Amino acid sequence: MAKWSIVKRITVFGGSFNSMKHMVLAPAELSWTCSFSAMHSLIDTGGGEEVPKKTAENSGSSGSNSIRRIDDYTSLVEKYRRDGNLSAAYDLLHSLQDKKNICFPVSVLNNLLAAAGGEKDTKLSCRAFRLLLFQAAGTAPLSWDCYLNLARAFIDTDDCFHLLDLLREVSVSSLPCRLIVINRTILAFAESRQVDKVVKILDKMKEWECKPDVITYNSVLDVLGRAGLVNEMLKLLSSMKEESDVSLNIITYNTVLNGTRRACRFDMCLVLYQEMVGCGIEPDLLSYTAVIDSLGRSGNTKEALRLFDEMKEREKIRPSVYVYRALIDCLKKSGEFQRALQLSDELKNTSSLDLAGPLDFKRYLRPLRR
Known part of the structure; x- marks a missing residue:
């Protein structure tokens, strides 16, 4: 469709949808065509012809009626939401799924999605999410709250249909952005600790056209590690190594290192660290912190001190107060009081500028969400 055709089409269907003005700035060849049953066409891409002038000029009652109907639908959905009659809101949205040019304001759909999430209405949550996703396509990504509200609807059910x-x-x-949408959905379900659903999504993705990438796998590894499911986490890591189009990275290994450390599987930490280095991946602050702490707590203070000295020699990595204190505590427990006293004095004489702080950890904690 030509660019001016888009402009005129937006003019015909009213100026109440301010968010659609951004579509004018999109490349003319950009096309968002989805197979969602609930998606409503906002632009007629039938023949690519411009809308005749008389359509805009002589819309008369039909144009105003169209706008009035949209306003009526919006008011009705809002009324159903305020009254708590979410089933009626769902039925209305379902009845309009084949109607063209019915575009609800984002704020209305956001409110509906939040209400459906609070009431654990999985059907309505998915329908509202569908509409939001389509209407946002090409303009702006969905807010993080949308994903959290979707996940909230499924907390008390095992039905993932x-x-x-x-x-x-x-x-x-x-x-x-389809892979980004699925990855962010996984993160939202992970945040609400719905581990079983995260695993189901990953398993289904392997059958779908949109395959999981390293971000998907890293997210699931993190979920399993935080849930203490170390064996499942290590099994997934092994399957990642067999995937030809998935490359393990520093985030992968840091996630697994921290998962094994939290579960007190100290025996695995050094093995994973050595495997990571063997793959040519340089350890960062998080890597060193996890493995040094694990070695110290397992009683292998000699190797922990060696890696601690190695970390201090790296130009771009500064030790943190946490690593110092963890090592000092481990040395005391193993009876190495003299070495513990030396590290304690070293910490006291080290400027805070030479120590890694919370901002340094944030810098290394590359976001899984994108």
């Missing part, structure tokens, strides 16, 4: 159906449709759609 609507969720998996939604994500499958995302997977086969032409949205360029």
Whole structure:
């Protein structure tokens, strides 16, 4: 469709949808075509012809009626939400799924999604999320709250039918951000500690057109590690190594190192660290912190001190107060009081500028969410 056709089409359907003005700035050849059953066409891409002038000029009652109907639908959805009649809101959205040019304001859908999440209404949550996702396509990504509200609807149920159906449709759609949407959904379910659903999504993704990438795998590794499911985490790491199109990175190993450390699987930390270095991945502050702490707590203070000295020799890495204190505590427990006293004095004489602080850890904690 030509650029001016888009402008005129937006003019025909009213100026109440301010967010659509950004589509004018999108490249003319950009096309968002999805297979979602609930998506409503905002632009007629039928023949690529411009809308005749008389359509805009002579819209008369039909144009005003169209706008009035949209306003009526919006008011009705809001009324159902305020009254707590979410099933009626769902039925209304379902009845309008084949209607063209019905575009609800984002704020209305956001409120509906939040209400559906609070009421644990999985069907309505997925439908509202679908509409939000489509209307945001090409303009702005969905807010993090949208993903959290979607996840909240599934907290008290084991039924993932609507969720998996939604994500499958995302997977086969032409949205360029489809993998990002699925990855952010995984993170939202991880944040609400729905580990079983995160694993189900990953398993289904392997069957879908949109395959998991290293960000997907790293997210699931983190979920399993935080849940203490170390064996499952290590099994997933092994399967990642067999994937030809997935390359393990520093985030992968840091995630697994911290997962094994939290679960007190100190025997695995050094093995994983050596494997990481053997792959040519240089350890960073998080890597050193995890393995040094693990070695110290397992009683292997000699190797912990060696890695501590190695870390201090790295130009771009500064030791943290946490590493110093962890080592001092481990040395005391192993009866190495003299060495513990030396480290304590070293810490006292070290300027705070030469120590890693919270901001340094944030810098190394590369976000899994994108």
